Amino acid sequence: MDLFDFKDGREGYYGEYGGTFLPEILHTTIEELTVAFRNAKEDPSFWQEFIQLLQSYSGRPTPITHLENLSEKLGGAQIYLKREDLNHTGSHKINNVMGQGLLVKRMGKKRVIAETGAGQHGYATATMAAKFGFESKIYMGAVDVARQRPNVFWMENMGSEVVAVTDGQQTLKDAINECLRDWVTNMDNTHYVLGTACGPHPFPEMVSWFQSVIGREAREQMLDVTGQLPSKIFACVGGGSNAIGLFQGFMEDTDVQLIGCEAGGFGPGKGNHAARLAYKDASVGVAQGMKTYFLQNDDGNMLETHSVAAGLDYIGVNPILVHLWEQERVRFEAVTDIEVTEALKMTMRSEGIIPALESSHAFAQAIKEAPSMEKDEIILINTSGRGDKDIFTIADAIGDDHWKRFISQKAAEYES
Amino acid sequence: MNLNSYIEERKRALANSDRTALIMTHVVCGYPSFEDNWKELEIMAEYGVDLVELQFPFSEPSADGPLFVKANQEAIANGVNVEDCFAFMEKVSSHFPFKVIMMGYYNTVFKTGHGTFLERLKAAGGVGFILPDLPVEEAGELHQIANQLDLAPIVLMTPTNSDERLIRLAEAADGFIYTVARKGVTGSNTEMNQEVGGFIERCKTVTSLPLAVGFGVSNKYDIDFIGEHADIAVIGTAALKAWESSRESGLREFFNQLLN
Ligand SMILES: Cc1ncc(COP(=O)(O)O)c(C=O)c1O
Numbered sequence: 001m002d003l004f005d006f007k008d009g010r011e012g013y014y015g016e017y018g019g020t021f022l023p024e025i026l027h028t029t030i031e032e033l034t035v036a037f038r039n040a041k042e043d044p045s046f047w048q049e050f051i052q053l054l055q056s057y058s059g060r061p062t063p064i065t066h067l068e069n070l071s072e073k074l075g076g077a078q079i080y081l082k083r084e085d086l087n088h089t090g091s092h093k094i095n096n097v098m099g100q101g102l103l104v105k106r107m108g109k110k111r112v113i114a115e116t117g118a119g120q121h122g123y124a125t126a127t128m129a130a131k132f133g134f135e136s137k138i139y140m141g142a143v144d145v146a147r148q149r150p151n152v153f154w155m156e157n158m159g160s161e162v163v164a165v166t167d168g169q170q171t172l173k174d175a176i177n178e179c180l181r182d183w184v185t186n187m188d189n190t191h192y193v194l195g196t197a198c199g200p201h202p203f204p205e206m207v208s209w210f211q212s213v214i215g216r217e218a219r220e221q222m223l224d225v226t227g228q229l230p231s232k233i234f235a236c237v238g239g240g241s242n243a244i245g246l247f248q249g250f251m252e253d254t255d256v257q258l259i260g261c262e263a264g265g266f267g268p269g270k271g272n273h274a275a276r277l278a279y280k281d282a283s284v285g286v287a288q289g290m291k292t293y294f295l296q297n298d299d300g301n302m303l304e305t306h307s308v309a310a311g312l313d314y315i316g317v318n319p320i321l322v323h324l325w326e327q328e329r330v331r332f333e334a335v336t337d338i339e340v341t342e343a344l345k346m347t348m349r350s351e352g353i354i355p356a357l358e359s360s361h362a363f364a365q366a367i368k369e370a371p372s373m374e375k376d377e378i379i380l381i382n383t384s385g386r387g388d389k390d391i392f393t394i395a396d397a398i399g400d401d402h403w404k405r406f407i408s409q410k411a412a413e414y415e416s
Numbered sequence: 417m418n419l420n421s422y423i424e425e426r427k428r429a430l431a432n433s434d435r436t437a438l439i440m441t442h443v444v445c446g447y448p449s450f451e452d453n454w455k456e457l458e459i460m461a462e463y464g465v466d467l468v469e470l471q472f473p474f475s476e477p478s479a480d481g482p483l484f485v486k487a488n489q490e491a492i493a494n495g496v497n498v499e500d501c502f503a504f505m506e507k508v509s510s511h512f513p514f515k516v517i518m519m520g521y522y523n524t525v526f527k528t529g530h531g532t533f534l535e536r537l538k539a540a541g542g543v544g545f546i547l548p549d550l551p552v553e554e555a556g557e558l559h560q561i562a563n564q565l566d567l568a569p570i571v572l573m574t575p576t577n578s579d580e581r582l583i584r585l586a587e588a589a590d591g592f593i594y595t596v597a598r599k600g601v602t603g604s605n606t607e608m609n610q611e612v613g614g615f616i617e618r619c620k621t622v623t624s625l626p627l628a629v630g631f632g633v634s635n636k637y638d639i640d641f642i643g644e645h646a647d648i649a650v651i652g653t654a655a656l657k658a659w660e661s662s663r664e665s666g667l668r669e670f671f672n673q674l675l676n
Pocket of ligand 1 (some may be wrong): 092
């Protein structure tokens with residue numbers, strides 16, 4: 001199944017979803033981007049350059065790791081991880097960012113802007129901008145700035161300007177709106193480095209293409225190490241880039257179940273979560289450049305979202321994944337904040353690995369399903385990022401007194 | 417009377433007056449309140465405004481600048497919904513002499529349903545609609561229904577469009593063309609200069625529809641400039657700013673300097 005073999009007049013559509021819904025002022029810009037992307041995609045030397053860059057700069061290929069202790073403890077399937085957390089900057093976001101960076105160089109633009117939720121995409125973009133010598137501005141919801149300060153710190157120190165967005169819910173979607181406003185003003189010299197497989201065409205296709213490096217590596221590695229394909233693959237879904245990146249490697253392997261794990265937050269009910277497909281609170285709409293499922297009310301205004309993970313509390317979802325969900329190729333499940341924290345604790349204790357809160361959603365669902373699977377079956381989880389960045393949130397969730405005391409002391413030092 | 421004939425009529429009236437351009441103003445439904453909207457509209461009618469855009473608030477107004485973003489958000493926070501906007505539009509269009517156009521984002525229309533939305537727009541006395549985030553490629557069905565209902569789909573032309581693209585846009589348009597004077601979002605001022613003039617002239621080569629010019633229109637010079645090159649001056653943020661600064665007196669003062 002070639003997801004990107006569009007029918008005539010339906011470029012950028014995956015079933016009913018996707019498309020390009022942008023103000024007319026960006027028409028030329030998005031057309032230029034589409035052409036530049038097509039040329040790059042058809043040029044084998046571009047992909048080669050991309051892979052070499054990721055090898056030398058980000059440590060690719062990332063390994064797979066067998067979680068022997070956790071598998072044993074759960075008593076079912078053997079659990080393996082794809083270690084995107086071991087990338088430079090600590091998440092899969094760098095794959096997409098380096099790809100777009102190379103494209104920006106080709107297009108001859110000198111300035112990049114990006115939205116960021118958890119801060120991982122902003123962090124990766126700041127890194128790329130520093131390396132390539134681009135001017136950069138990162139838009140981040142004020143709520144996210146408050147909960148992901150360590151990432152803001154690194155972005156600023158790498159020379160990016162970080163703007164705290166105070167409109168709307170002050171999270172990812174509002175940062176995207178600000179990026180669009182910047183882009184309609186500065187498109188001549190500026191590229192918008194969208195961080196997930198959402199937004200107007202060609203972004204979903206482009207981000208998926210760069211992230212497909214995860215799935216290509218993973219399939220080969222799994223066959224090498226285990227001699228078989230996994231029965232189930234779990235990935236968390238915010239916008240849906242790490243998930244589509246891994247899933248693409250297994251698209252033709254119809255026996256491999258693909259499971260997208262969304263933010264269940266406090267559980268079902270409008271405003272409590274960010275599960276667009278697993279719960280029944282979302283419907284089809286058109287916003288932020290694309291047609292897809294959105295958490296919205298009957299008037300088409302977006303609902304509040306909630307998740308313990310800043311990178312998952314997005315109102316919309318990758319239109320490619322929606323199409324695959326309708327075709328029953330991808331199953332969607334939601335995991336609550338409490339389940340996520342428990343899964344994270346269990347993983348740290350049993351394996352010495354700290355997945356990001358986002359990635360921990362995939363762990364939590366895998367932990368639920370592993371015990372009822374056979375011992376010779378295999379589960380693969382995408383560890384989309386590492387949890388170090390979440391130290392403040394995790395310390396709160398765990399209620400760690402030593403950490404609290406340390407922070408108070410530090411604060412007192414700064415006060416004096 | 418449909419939008420095309422109305423504009424023709426107003427243009428004839430304009431020729432016999434000392435005004436240089438037709439005027440279209442903008443109000444965000446329910447911001448600061450529907451009562452305030454009504455007072456603003458009374459003043460606009462007093463100054464002989466020809467057209468009014470009623471913006472239906474949307475939670476993601478990504479083509480708007482800070483003041484309208486705030487207006488959209490606060491209107492929604494105050495509970496303004498699509499139902500309220502149509503009810504208000506009906507009151508406005510039956511009371512005032514100017515014609516009313518719906519302005520908003522496509523999701524509002526999409527969620528309500530193309531047919532239902534346009535029928536309600538027609539019933540509320542609207543004569544057209546402006547949806548800045550709906551590209552013409554995606555507008556086929558909606559424009560067809562609009563055509564059947566004699567509602568004008570207003571299309572935007574922008575300085576970044578190629579000539580080829582402008583032709584495509586002209587084919588899809590009716591009523592008038594909304595030409596966007598510059599890059600960026602609504603709000604900040606535009607210097608009405610040769611570049612803007614050149615762009616408007618480029619639009620004229622592809623369409624015979626009347627041309628409205630918007631984004632950053634704020635003073636008498638702008639109006640005269642637009643009158644010279646085009647037909648309709650669009651007053652957006654500047655009027656809301658005037659209202660925010662000192663309500664009735666602020667808005668009257670604004671129109672005084674703008675039109676006299
Ligand atoms: C570590 C990590 N995983 C996952 C996500 C969610 O994004 P996506 O669904 O595009 O992979 C984020 C987003 O910020 C992230 O930082």
